[in-house]
Amino acid sequence: MGNELFRPIDPETAKAASDIAKLGSDVVGTGRALGAYSAGVVGNLPKNLVGMLDDWVVQKRRLSLLKYDEEFRARLRDRNIDPVEPSSTILIPLLEAAVDEDDEALRDLWTRLLANAYDPSRRDAVRGSLVAVLKRFDPFDAVVLQLLGEVSGEPSPNARDYVKGVTSRSEDEVMVSFANLVEFKCLSTPNTNEHHKPHMAPRGRLLLAAVRK
Template identity: 25%
Template sequence: MDTEDQISETAKAVQEVAKTTVKAIDAGEKFGGFISRFISGPLEQGMGIFEDKLKYMRWERQVRLMQRADQLLKEIGLDKPTRTIPLKLAVPLLEAASLEDDDFLQDLWAQLLVNAVNCASGISLQRAYIAMLEQLTPLEAALLEKIYSLPYSETQHNGVVVGKLPQEASIGKDDDKEDDLSDPSDDVKLALANLTRLGCIVIQKSWGGGELFKKVNPTLLGRSFVEACTLKTR
């Protein structure tokens, strides 16, 4: 590519960036106008309230994350991390953890973070764990906790009876009959379907290929993920 072509390509790139910036500014102004309509104030005031609230919420969640991580480190007898996290994993983990507005889920982020910086935890931080935790609801996390509280060696092949979730789960039996087991509620079914999508569990299938929600099976990925989000002692 000669110099003129390079200049032309650079100019095009600059124009595209400029167009994107203008669109972002326009979108921000429109949203500011939207807010101002509901607070009976000028556009600038609307945008200011929105931005200040977002900054405050983000700061508040960051502070809580730091406090929880420090508390968990103390619980396992550490006053500081004993290893560091690669930047390519640290950035998405800390960003997602500081945006989480549910305390139960943020505690899982804090535990994952502390396990990752504790060389004695036996946990190797994976990008998949971050992506999975980002996509969990509090209900789904609670279901995983129940399912993986049972011995993996027994549930791996016998399955887990889930009709009484989220209250309880039990180890399946070889002689379990489908008609004798109950279905979980619709919200639990939907949560189990998402956990299957994430690779945390496997939903059993009918002979025709339909989903059966009365029993599920744990997975190696699911077990490893739950262990990574469970605080490990030194």
């Protein structure tokens, strides 16, 4: 393991972390859910991970929450929507799943999901079960699902070759994501001999609706 994980927090990062701490109950919505959430996810790590590693993860999570807060509010401002805090049964698992994500494509989906959870006209599309599914995604799984969701009718010449052509990724990578998405019940392959031709499943359509821009 490299030493970068144990570097001291630089002044800019420390200031940002201090800023989010000062925000208190205003970081997400009215903050009722965040208080309970912070005590666990943003709190101490297990006792065998202490010292600077503990501090580093805590600060990183605080900065992550601040970034999510800024981004989802900006999206709602673009829609001229005043945020309405969702149920803590949705908000807390959503934040818990999203806070440690570093991949930009997946962070974008979490931000969309968070914005839609705060949007009164879209909140019903955000289900706890979809949060649990998205948490299991690899970054390329998200790319594949969105690509197939944009296609009207059957991809040509088939789903596998279509995704390969659009993304320039290998057949193995495409097929592994197909297998993942079938396991998550976002895609289906009714014919067991046609794993290269999966179809969008109801859960996949619901997830895409929940993260729409």
